[in-house]
Amino acid sequence: MDKKYILVAPSILSADFSDLGNEIRRIEKAGADWIHVDIMDGHFVPNLTIGATVVKSLRRHTKLIIDSHLMIENPQRYVEDFIKAGSDIITVHAEAVPRLKPLIKKIQSYGVRAGVSIKPKTKASVIYGVLGLVDLVLVMTVEPGFGGQSFMQDMMPKIEKIRLRYKGDIQVDGGINAETGKQAKAAGGNILVAGTYLFKAKDMKKAVASLR
Ligand code: DX5
Numbered sequence: 001m002d003k004k005y006i007l008v009a010p011s012i013l014s015a016d017f018s019d020l021g022n023e024i025r026r027i028e029k030a031g032a033d034w035i036h037v038d039i040m041d042g043h044f045v046p047n048l049t050i051g052a053t054v055v056k057s058l059r060r061h062t063k064l065i066i067d068s069h070l071m072i073e074n075p076q077r078y079v080e081d082f083i084k085a086g087s088d089i090i091t092v093h094a095e096a097v098p099r100l101k102p103l104i105k106k107i108q109s110y111g112v113r114a115g116v117s118i119k120p121k122t123k124a125s126v127i128y129g130v131l132g133l134v135d136l137v138l139v140m141t142v143e144p145g146f147g148g149q150s151f152m153q154d155m156m157p158k159i160e161k162i163r164l165r166y167k168g169d170i171q172v173d174g175g176i177n178a179e180t181g182k183q184a185k186a187a188g189g190n191i192l193v194a195g196t197y198l199f200k201a202k203d204m205k206k207a208v209a210s211l212r
């Protein structure tokens with residue numbers, strides 16, 4: 001693995017949405033690196049979550065990197081909203097974008113990092129053509145849509161294949177805990193997204209540390 005650092009990105013999908021300001025402070029105090037925001041549209045995935053307005057409010061509460069994971073159809077229509085709202089990173093799904101390169105370049109033209117993600121059934125080779133362009137690759141280790149699902153160990157060879165070709169950040173998302181986090185890192189992942197594990201932990205700081 002080329003990356004020497006490991007970053008932890010709590011997914012606010014598992015946070016208390018009635019008290020997001022305090023949840024953000026909890027994430028900061030726990031020593032996490034990024035705030036992972038799961039944007040779902042009820043079409044690309046069978047669930048609805050939040051939009052750019054919430055990202056804008058989060059932006060006022062934190063200096064941490066805001067990492068927006070767009071699980072939506074036609075992300076090209078919405079990326080500007082999420083950029084204006086203050087996202088530092090925008091990740092789009094390869095399955096949702098017919099022409100990835102122009103969209104990635106558009107995101108980057110605003111000085112925002114652009115990531116590409118693939119669902120469990122999507123082959124790694126689908127994104128080989130953009131590995132020279134993207135700032136991050138996100139490999140899903142659950143079917144996107146919901147927190148609290150079990151980690152798909154059979155995605156590890158996919159991470160390994162990407163790591164062989166890509167020296168940048170590889171983010172792993174879905175079912176991450178101390179045990180599965182180790183597997184994700186061993187395969188070549190260096191940014192771990194975790195929702196349930198961190199927010200349900202008695203001590204979030206210890207849980208964050210256990211992923212490093
Ligand atoms: C799933 C989301 C994940 C999810 C992670 O569609 O992309 O970020 O919230 O949650 P856990 O860690 O509970 O699997």
Ligand code: ZN
Pocket residue numbers: 011036037038069173193
């Ligand atoms: Zn996510």
